[in-house]
Amino acid sequence: MKMLIDRFTQSTLDSIMLRLSVIFIFALFGTFKWFEFEVQALQPLISSTWLNILYTLFGVHGGSYFLGAAETLTFIALILGFRHPLPGIFGAVMTVATGVVTLSLLPQLDELDSFIIKDILLVGAGLTLLKQDLLRYKTLSATGCRVE
Numbered sequence: 001m002k003m004l005i006d007r008f009t010q011s012t013l014d015s016i017m018l019r020l021s022v023i024f025i026f027a028l029f030g031t032f033k034w035f036e037f038e039v040q041a042l043q044p045l046i047s048s049t050w051l052n053i054l055y056t057l058f059g060v061h062g063g064s065y066f067l068g069a070a071e072t073l074t075f076i077a078l079i080l081g082f083r084h085p086l087p088g089i090f091g092a093v094m095t096v097a098t099g100v101v102t103l104s105l106l107p108q109l110d111e112l113d114s115f116i117i118k119d120i121l122l123v124g125a126g127l128t129l130l131k132q133d134l135l136r137y138k139t140l141s142a143t144g145c146r147v148e
Helices: 002-009 013-032 036-047 050-080 085-103 114-142
Strands: none
Touching: 013 050, 013 085, 013 114, 036 050, 050 085, 085 114
16 A cells, blocks of 8 residues: 555646646536537626626627637647646646636625536646646756747
8 A cells, every 4th residue: 555655646647637627627618618508508697797898899609709719728728738838837827817707706696606616626726737837847947958
């Protein structure tokens, strides 16, 4: 058992699984934003909050597509972050920003929406990935490696 614990604590399995989990969430919810059922589900949620500005700027469908594009860019950057720290940093910052923006809607909603509560976890996961990618960037920069 000690050998398994030692192997796990020295591995990057936790980081890999965290990144994959966040990628899955953004890929799933980002893809949903392109379909009518999600456009309709978001409308009552967004229209009563400050995020309604997206509907003013882009319309109901365009607002959903805007969110879908942002989430798609986030999960693509996180995927690229497996190999390159700079896009990983961008993806992590977008993860934190998405979580903060979504959580900022809570005071404006009439009832608690469980889909928004998941964003508490996304903020924490994004901060963890950001720290890891910043450390990788710093290490690669210090060793004179080309940083992408």
